[in-house]
Amino acid sequence: MGFPDGPDTTRRDFLKASAATAAATAVPLVTYAQDNDNATAPPPKATVSLTVNGKSQSLELDTRTTLLDALREHLHLTGTKKGCDQGQCGACTVLVGGRRINSCLSLAVMHEGDSITTIEGLGQPDKLHPMQAAFVKHDGYQCGYCTPGQICSAVAVLDEIKRGIPSHVTADLGTRPLLSAAELRERMSGNLCRCGGYSNIIDAIVEVGGKA
Missing domain, CATH: 1.10.150.120 ([2Fe-2S]-binding domain)
Incomplete structure (x- = not known):
């Protein structure tokens, strides 16, 4: 449907035509998005072996999982905190091989074989x-x-x-x-x-x- 013109065109006619045109344009975009979602492959996973607070751990993780999320969500070591999640606040600091890092900025798969110490590993009550x-x-x-x-x-x-x-x-x-x-x-x-x-x-x- 095109936009009506001419001296007899009303504001209502114009709005109706605009809405119809927008809807017709959106249909193929929605269909493409749905098809694209259906075609998306599951995210790749990897098995990561770590030593955390002196204990050997083997985790199957989405390769996009940060070290912070691996510690908190998979090993339930929630002493390490998620603050800014951008490496700016330091709340997620842990020790990897004795050196401090922001665990929110590091992927878990980068630490295959590493020794990691969290606050729970430093001491208990x-x-x-x-x-x-x-x-x-x-x-x-x-x-x-x-x-x-x-x-x-x-x-x-x-x-x-x-x-x-x-x-x-x-x-x-x-x-x-x-x-x-x-x-x-x-x-x-x-x-x-x-x-x-x-x-x-x-x-x-x-x-x-x-x-x-």
Whole structure:
């Protein structure tokens, strides 16, 4: 149906013709979308073998599954939190081979054979890791949502300092202990605390670092 024209055309005629044209155009698009959906193959899967908190795990996963979702949804290790899901907040920080990563940015299939430590693997309520105990002592948390990532990152920070890895603000790696507020704030800058508990977090890290 075309658009009517001429001196006798009314606004109602024009709207009717516009609606009919739009509907006729949409039909093949809807049909194409339905056909395309029916033709879509199931997502590829892969078997991934990991060591998580000292325990061997074998998971069959959609190859698009992030390490974060594998931990939370498949292994039910929900201590690791999903915050921004874009690598900006650090709530999902875990240790892979002792190094901290944002698990939301890493696919599980990339970690075949890797050793992964989550907050549950660092310590349990009846046997806290020293960093966990220091966070409790210094009130290094409020709502607690960012705390697992903060603690995992803090443990890695002390290991990085021990191994002589500089940060952007390190003036002298020979300084011992390398635990100034500026140094630790820089190294922990990838972990956000929306409650603003930063000073207490620094105090907790300094205590543990000073005993190392």
